[in-house]
Amino acid sequence: MRYLKNKIKKNNKGKLGIALVGLGGYAGGQLAPALQQTKHCYLAGIVTGTPSKIPLWKDKYNIPVENIYNYDNYDTIKDNPDIDIIYVVLPNSMHAEYTVRGFEAGKHVICEKPMALTVEECDKMIAASKKADKFLSIGYRLHFDPYHLDMIRMGTQKEYGAIKKIVSEFLQPSIKGEWRLDKKYSGGGPLMDLGIYCLQGVIYITGMEPVAVTAQTFPVSDKEKFTDIEETLDWQMEMPDGMIAECRTSYSGSANRIKAEAEKGWFELDPAFYYAGLKGTTADGKIIFHAPLSQQAKQMDDIALSIKNKKASIVPGEMGRRDVKIIEAIYKAMRTGERVVI
Numbered sequence: 001m002r003y004l005k006n007k008i009k010k011n012n013k014g015k016l017g018i019a020l021v022g023l024g025g026y027a028g029g030q031l032a033p034a035l036q037q038t039k040h041c042y043l044a045g046i047v048t049g050t051p052s053k054i055p056l057w058k059d060k061y062n063i064p065v066e067n068i069y070n071y072d073n074y075d076t077i078k079d080n081p082d083i084d085i086i087y088v089v090l091p092n093s094m095h096a097e098y099t100v101r102g103f104e105a106g107k108h109v110i111c112e113k114p115m116a117l118t119v120e121e122c123d124k125m126i127a128a129s130k131k132a133d134k135f136l137s138i139g140y141r142l143h144f145d146p147y148h149l150d151m152i153r154m155g156t157q158k159e160y161g162a163i164k165k166i167v168s169e170f171l172q173p174s175i176k177g178e179w180r181l182d183k184k185y186s187g188g189g190p191l192m193d194l195g196i197y198c199l200q201g202v203i204y205i206t207g208m209e210p211v212a213v214t215a216q217t218f219p220v221s222d223k224e225k226f227t228d229i230e231e232t233l234d235w236q237m238e239m240p241d242g243m244i245a246e247c248r249t250s251y252s253g254s255a256n257r258i259k260a261e262a263e264k265g266w267f268e269l270d271p272a273f274y275y276a277g278l279k280g281t282t283a284d285g286k287i288i289f290h291a292p293l294s295q296q297a298k299q300m301d302d303i304a305l306s307i308k309n310k311k312a313s314i315v316p317g318e319m320g321r322r323d324v325k326i327i328e329a330i331y332k333a334m335r336t337g338e339r340v341v342i
């Protein structure tokens, strides 16, 4: 085992070690494979509550036993110099606790979106980061995707003039029985999971934050499935210049797009929010094309580099908190039917 550990350290000289906490669909399907491509960080450890997952992960990714933790001995990760960064990939309700414990163990933390269930939880996470003097970043992968970087450039540099309207939709069916349908774990419905991408897109393409929101939900199609979360949500965000963004998210149907309508033309991504296969078009017939890349590898490398350079990442905890604050306002608007000022 010593040999294995030494080998990993040697092979990954100069790279920061990441421990994935929660070995579900996203950790196993996207993050672990992406960590095979990263230049500034590598998969050094895992934290799991399911012992049956260990042999596969250990063998596939050459993870030494001393870098494998469960939820009970998680805090002892503080004694492990191989682990520099904790990456929390658990159900939303567990983000705050495992992030705070990660900081208490003296590690940097990347936390998946949405950052937490409430602004209060976000504040605790940011306070823990400050107390530990370690960086907190949110897993907002699209900030590192070249298609979205094009949208940011076209929007913020007003290449088609001032944006007059943005329409964004992310609709995707959910599976019965998963934690996403249980408000205790998810904190809410598709807005927490999918709509957050529309919300983010509007903000980074305009370079502005909403000043007020309105929202409407609809009767659910399946009363057994959607007991305490919304199935479909429409919401509108008023931006400081008066521009209105119209957004929709749902756990039924299928749509995945963001379109900005500006004074001199429009530009859009459809699909917009997938891991790959995005497509961009503009009013003047341009088709945006970029060579395929791993958004997650780029995201984790960029965050690792910012940590090495002792700088906050471009997706800091404060950004996650901002979005949770807007989400809280959208849910309030949905419940009350009123325009909610942020």
Ligand code: NAD
Pocket (backbone or CB within 6 Å): 022, 023, 024, 025, 026, 027, 049, 050, 089, 090, 091, 092, 112, 113, 114, 139, 140, 141, 179, 185, 193
């Ligand atoms: P998942 O259900 O596939 O995995 C969740 C993991 O948490 C599993 O390994 C499960 O065993 C573990 N877990 C521990 N305690 C649990 C409990 N009490 N109930 C349920 N699971 C428990 O979910 P996922 O799709 O991997 O999502 C995990 C997180 O990652 C979520 O916050 C989600 O929003 C986020 N995510 C982000 C992206 C992205 O593109 N950035 C994509 C997918 C998921």
